[in-house]
Amino acid sequence: MTILVTGATGRVGRHVVDQLVNRGAxxxxxxxxxxxxxxxxxxxxxxxxxxxxxxxxxxxxxxxTLFLLNAxxxxxxxxxxxxxxxxxxxxxxxxxxxxxxxxxRAVNVPHFAxxxxxxxxxxxxxxxATILRPSYFIDNELMIKDVILGHGVYPMPIGSKGVxxxxxxxxxxxxxxELIRRDSAPGKLPIETINLVGPDTLTGPGVAKIWSDLLGxxxxxxxxxxxxxxxxxxxxxxxxxAYEMRLMAERYVSDGMIxxxxxxxxxxxxxxxxxxxxxxxxxxxxxxx
Numbered sequence: 001m002t003i004l005v006t007g008a009t010g011r012v013g014r015h016v017v018d019q020l021v022n023r024g025a026x027x028x029x030x031x032x033x034x035x036x037x038x039x040x041x042x043x044x045x046x047x048x049x050x051x052x053x054x055x056x057x058x059x060x061x062x063x064x065t066l067f068l069l070n071a072x073x074x075x076x077x078x079x080x081x082x083x084x085x086x087x088x089x090x091x092x093x094x095x096x097x098x099x100x101x102x103x104x105r106a107v108n109v110p111h112f113a114x115x116x117x118x119x120x121x122x123x124x125x126x127x128x129a130t131i132l133r134p135s136y137f138i139d140n141e142l143m144i145k146d147v148i149l150g151h152g153v154y155p156m157p158i159g160s161k162g163v164x165x166x167x168x169x170x171x172x173x174x175x176x177x178e179l180i181r182r183d184s185a186p187g188k189l190p191i192e193t194i195n196l197v198g199p200d201t202l203t204g205p206g207v208a209k210i211w212s213d214l215l216g217x218x219x220x221x222x223x224x225x226x227x228x229x230x231x232x233x234x235x236x237x238x239x240x241x242a243y244e245m246r247l248m249a250e251r252y253v254s255d256g257m258i259x260x261x262x263x264x265x266x267x268x269x270x271x272x273x274x275x276x277x278x279x280x281x282x283x284x285x286x287x288x289x
Contacts, residue, residue: 001064001114002026004092005177006050006083009036011139012098014071015172019042023180030059037263053086061092065183067175070118071100072241077114084121094182094189095129096175097122101195101257102271103133110249119193120285128188130178134196135257138165138281154208155205157229157249161256164197164263167276171196174270196267197259199275210279214286224253 003020007013008029020027021040028044032035037045048055050070060066066087070076079100087095099115106112123131141148147155174196182189200209204221211219222228226249233242267275 001045001183002028002061002062003065003067003183004063005067005069006073007027007055007067007069007098008039009139010071011168012071012175012281013067013170014038015169016067016175017069019176020179024178025176025180025183028059028063030056050083051075052286053082056086056229057090058081060086060092063090063092064096065179066092066094067096067098067179068118069179070115071148072111072244074240076111077117079175080114080118081121084118084125086127086209086232088127093126093128093187095122096131096182098175099131099133101133101135101197103132103254105255106248106251109251110244112251113250123191125206127191128182129191129228131191131193132171132196133193133197133270134171134179135164135166135259136252137171137256138198138276140276141281141285149285151214152205152217152219153222154211154219155225155229155232156204156207157224158202158204158207159202159224159251159256160205160271161253162197162201162203162256163252164201164259165245165278166196167200167281169173170198170267170271174273175268177270194266194270195259195263197257197263197275199229200279201258202278210282211286214279214282215289226250226253254272 009127028048034045034047048061070079103112103116110145208219208221218237230242233245
C-alpha cells in the first residue's frame with residue numbers, strides 16, 4: 001500500500017519523502033505544481049490541493065497511510081478538516097500528523113490553536129495516529145542569519161525561559177519511522193504523541209553567545225520585545241502572518257518551549273543516534289560566512 005505525503009516540497013516534507021524512499025516505502029506526494037516536486041525516482045506525483053475535493057479523492061485512491069502537514073495559512077484548519085474527512089471516506093485511518101509543541105496550551109496563537117483542533121479530530125474520529133509536536137525549527141534561523149552576520153544582533157525574541165530548537169531532519173526521520181511503523185502494523189495502533197525537540201534548551205542570550213564564540217566577535221541578543229520582530233516579518237509576509245509570528249514569539253518569552261524530562265532520550269532511542277544540535281547548525285553557517 002501507498003503512503004501519501006502532503007507538504008512534500010517544504011522544509012520537512014522533502015526530508016520525509018527521502019527518508020521513506022530510503023526505507024523502501026511506496027510513496028505518493030500531493031502537490032499543486034508537479035514541476036516543483038523534485039522527488040526521487042519511483043515516487044508517484046498526484047497534482048492537487050487539500051481543498052480540491054476531486055483531486056483529493058483521486059490522491060487517496062490506493063493509499064494506506066497519510067502524512068498530514070498543513071502550511072500556516074488563513075485556511076489551515078479548513079484544510080485539515082477536509083483532508084481528515086476525505087481520509088476517513090477513503091478508508092485511510094493511519095495518520096502521522098505534524099502538529100506543534102504544546103498545541104493545547106498556546107490557544108491564542110492561531111496556528112497552534114488550529115493544530116490542537118486537528119489533534120482533537122484525530123482522537124474523536126478514531127484514527128490510528130501519531131501526533132508529532134515539534135518545537136521551534138532550527139532552520140528558521142536561515143531567515144535571520146544576515147542580521148546576525150551583518151549587524152551583530154541575534155534578533156529572535158525567544159526569551160530566557162528556554163526553547164529546545166529542533167532540526168527539520170530529525171523531525172522528518174521520526175515522521176518516516178512512525179509512518180512505516182503504522183503502515184506495516186497488522187492492526188490499529190493507539191494514538192501516540194511525540195514531542196520533537198533538540199538536545200539543548202536555549203535562551204536568547206545563550207544563542208547570542210554561541211554565535212559570538214563561533215564568529216569570534218560580539219553578537220548581542222536583541223531582547224524580548226517582539227514589536228521589531230513583527231515589523232521585520234511584515235516586510236516580506238502578510239501583516240496577519242507577521243502578527244501571528246509575534247504572538248508565537250510572545251509565547252516563547254512567557255512560557256518557552258521546554259521539553260519533558262525524557263523527550264531527548266526518547267527521540268535518541270527512536271532515531272538510534274544523537275539529535276542534531278543548534279551549535280552544529282550555527283557552525284556550518286559561520287564557516288560559510
